[in-house]
Amino acid sequence: MEFTEDQLQRYSRHIILPEVGEKGQIKLLKAKVFIVGAGGLGSPVGYYLTAAGVGTIAIVDNDNVELSNLQRQIAHSTKTIGEPKVESAKNTFESLNPDVHVIPIKQRLTKHNILDLIRDYDIVVDCSDNYATRFLVNDACVMSKKPLVTGAIFKFEGQLTVVIPGDGPCYRCLFEEPPPHGVLPSPQGAGLLGFLPGVIGTLQAAEVLKLIIGTGEILKGELLIYNALKPSFRKVKIPKNPDCPICSDHPTITELVDYS
Amino acid sequence: MAVKVRIPTPLQKLTDGKDEVEGEPGTVISLINNLDKRFPGIGERISEGGKIRRFINIYLNDEDIRFLQNEGTEVKDDDEVSIVPAIAGG
Numbered sequence: 001m002e003f004t005e006d007q008l009q010r011y012s013r014h015i016i017l018p019e020v021g022e023k024g025q026i027k028l029l030k031a032k033v034f035i036v037g038a039g040g041l042g043s044p045v046g047y048y049l050t051a052a053g054v055g056t057i058a059i060v061d062n063d064n065v066e067l068s069n070l071q072r073q074i075a076h077s078t079k080t081i082g083e084p085k086v087e088s089a090k091n092t093f094e095s096l097n098p099d100v101h102v103i104p105i106k107q108r109l110t111k112h113n114i115l116d117l118i119r120d121y122d123i124v125v126d127c128s129d130n131y132a133t134r135f136l137v138n139d140a141c142v143m144s145k146k147p148l149v150t151g152a153i154f155k156f157e158g159q160l161t162v163v164i165p166g167d168g169p170c171y172r173c174l175f176e177e178p179p180p181h182g183v184l185p186s187p188q189g190a191g192l193l194g195f196l197p198g199v200i201g202t203l204q205a206a207e208v209l210k211l212i213i214g215t216g217e218i219l220k221g222e223l224l225i226y227n228a229l230k231p232s233f234r235k236v237k238i239p240k241n242p243d244c245p246i247c248s249d250h251p252t253i254t255e256l257v258d259y260s
Numbered sequence: 261m262a263v264k265v266r267i268p269t270p271l272q273k274l275t276d277g278k279d280e281v282e283g284e285p286g287t288v289i290s291l292i293n294n295l296d297k298r299f300p301g302i303g304e305r306i307s308e309g310g311k312i313r314r315f316i317n318i319y320l321n322d323e324d325i326r327f328l329q330n331e332g333t334e335v336k337d338d339d340e341v342s343i344v345p346a347i348a349g350g
């Protein structure tokens with residue numbers, strides 16, 4: 001493919017980097033990324049992937065924009081309160097970069113629709129806000145062998161890892177199942193420092209871009225933990241669980257589970 | 261000297277907001293049971309019937325105890341124990 005004059009200018013800081021170059025930029029423009037959630041994490045993930053020229057971005061979320069979202073969900077604005085989050089995000093992203101095709105999916109992900117929805121995408125990014133979806137997305141990615149970049153936040157702490165099915169551990173190797181209701185405090189009632197999703201979401205975008213371009217090391221087999229108050233970044237190992245219920249060679253989960 | 265125990269944000273309500281507390285050497289499960297005496301309620305959040313709950317991991321230094329001796333893993337003075345639960349906000 002040939003770059004237009006505008007594209008050469010828009011992506012010049014990528015193109016002059018030997019680690020990206022024209023080749024890497026073409027990979028970005030051809031890439032298809034699926035983002036789960038158009039909230040705190042989905043906003044910076046979608047924003048930076050759009051700025052980088054990722055050609056096709058699907059974003060799934062069933063909610064509408066509320067005033068209380070705007071403290072952190074930067075894909076939305078005062079003007080889009082009441083609109084579906086995925087439409088609001090599409091407008092924001094496409095006005096940043098018209099090269100990018102944003103596909104808004106106003107639905108709740110379920111065990112019935114997820115495999116079909118992610119089928120045509122190269123990478124899945126989990127920016128969801130509940131345990132049930134996180135386990136569903138992991139299992140669907142393992143089953144369909146899609147790389148998964150998963151990030152989560154709580155108050156002033158964040159977690160991040162990358163799952164490459166068939167090459168290292170999955171999210172269930174780390175946490176085998178979701179907590180029963182009420183055992184851990186729910187993120188909805190807890191409060192959250194507004195910049196926190198910006199830190200974790202931007203790191204998720206970085207992992208996605210490296211996966212597409214094929215450069216650098218990927219954060220797999222490790223969990224990165226950020227604490228904004230310390231402030232500190234720490235990593236702990238995630239060994240592959242030889243008895244993982246989904247990614248081992250003798251899985252006990254053979255069809256998707258709906259925990260919600 | 262003592263064991264340094266890192267408390268994750270979702271459990272800090274039980275430790276008066278402290279992100280780090282001191283623990284006693286011994287096995288991981290005895291360390292947690294001892295923590296529960298000082299911070300009532302923390303034990304049942306982390307373990308159930310002597311087993312670490314399946315949505316929480318314990319690291320001795322940077323190693324997952326499931327791949328050491330699990331709840332029976334010995335913890336010594338100066339070791340660092342991290343409690344890492346699944347978090348889900350987005």
Ligand SMILES: [Zn+2]
Pocket residue numbers: 169170171172173174241244245246247248
């Ligand atoms: Zn696994």
